[in-house]
Amino acid sequence: MGYALLAGWLPGERMVKAHIVEPVVALRERAEAIGATASVDISGIPPGFDPAAIVFAVKPQHLCDLLPAYLRFAQDGAFFLSVAAGIEIAAMADVVGTDVPIVRCMPNMAAAVGAGMLVCCANVMTSKQQRHLAERLLSPAGKVVFIDDEALMHTVTAVSGSGPAYVFHFLECLERAGTAGGLPDALARDLVLQTIYGAGLLARKSSDDPAVLRRQVTSPNGTTAAALAVLMGEGGLDTLLARTVEAARVRSVELGAH
Numbered sequence: 147m148g149y150a151l152l153a154g155w156l157p158g159e160r161m162v163k164a165h166i167v168e169p170v171v172a173l174r175e176r177a178e179a180i181g182a183t184a185s186v187d188i189s190g191i192p193p194g195f196d197p198a199a200i201v202f203a204v205k206p207q208h209l210c211d212l213l214p215a216y217l218r219f220a221q222d223g224a225f226f227l228s229v230a231a232g233i234e235i236a237a238m239a240d241v242v243g244t245d246v247p248i249v250r251c252m253p254n255m256a257a258a259v260g261a262g263m264l265v266c267c268a269n270v271m272t273s274k275q276q277r278h279l280a281e282r283l284l285s286p287a288g289k290v291v292f293i294d295d296e297a298l299m300h301t302v303t304a305v306s307g308s309g310p311a312y313v314f315h316f317l318e319c320l321e322r323a324g325t326a327g328g329l330p331d332a333l334a335r336d337l338v339l340q341t342i343y344g345a346g347l348l349a350r351k352s353s354d355d356p357a358v359l360r361r362q363v364t365s366p367n368g369t370t371a372a373a374l375a376v377l378m379g380e381g382g383l384d385t386l387l388a389r390t391v392e393a394a395r396v397r398s399v400e401l402g403a404h
């Protein structure tokens with residue numbers, strides 16, 4: 147996720163000066179190849195480097211152990227921006243103090259192609275300028291929104307954070323169903339990718355509710371009606387997705403509790 151964000155900052159006119167701390171050599175080289183400087187740990191940050199933001203894109207389990215080492219940058223005016231699932235602003239503030247400006251963001255994997263959904267919460271210490279900078283840093287990765295109620299971040303994570311994986315799985319299943327129906331593999335892949343891309347784009351651009359669009363596809367007594375009788379039947383996708391999102395939400399709460 148860190149690389150997806152970085153890739154949006156470095157090329158072209160938006161270019162910012164970024165230093166990456168990353169223990170894995172191949173990943174440092176990947177960051178350097180697009181114009182960042184990189185080091186294996188915090189001691190490699192160039193002297194005099196004066197960041198406006200410190201972005202944390204480590205596993206949630208590692209985040210709080212890592213924060214204190216970066217506190218000196220916050221004392222010099224930087225704000226912290228975390229994309230770690232589940233970890234609340236209060237948990238970060240417990241480690242570094244309540245006077246540190248912190249933005250918590252939940253991006254998703256589509257950030258890698260600039261089409262992510264990035265939902266942010268900021269604490270009261272975050273200035274208007276820092277919120278704007280967070281928005282500027284995140285917007286190359288997709289659509290950025292700020293919400294006030296941090297408690298919603300668990301459900302946000304379960305819907306848009308993990309959501310791309312649900313869509314990828316839907317894609318896998320539809321492709322498998324297509325090949326089971328006799329389509330060659332490559333054709334099944336093409337059909338499914340273009341259908342999901344096209345339907346997503348149409349739903350995004352249309353002012354109609356998705357239910358209206360669904361009804362427009364569904365001819366009376368036609369093929370879609372036969373299909374939806376299964377998909378929307380008892381124990382169908384609605385029930386399954388409610389359980390799916392709830393499982394992710396509960397796990398997000400658990401991640402935050404450690």
Ligand SMILES: NC(=O)C1=CN([C@@H]2O[C@H](COP(=O)(O)OP(=O)(O)OC[C@H]3O[C@@H](n4cnc5c(N)ncnc54)[C@H](O)[C@@H]3O)[C@@H](O)[C@H]2O)C=CC1
Nearest residue numbers: 147148167168170203204205206229230231253254255307
């Ligand atoms: N993958 C996804 O779709 C999403 C991930 N996230 C969040 O993004 C964060 C990162 O997730 P991924 O990118 O999937 O994991 P990842 O494992 O690919 O990335 C974590 C990176 O942190 C590096 N790292 C480990 N210790 C470090 C240290 N002490 N200092 C600096 N870097 C260190 C690792 O080498 C690794 O490259 C997680 O907190 C996750 O909850 C949030 C939304 C979506």
Ligand SMILES: O=C(O)[C@@H]1CCC=N1
Nearest residue numbers: 231254303307308309
């Ligand atoms: O699976 C995870 O925990 C992270 C957060 C949302 C997407 N990936």
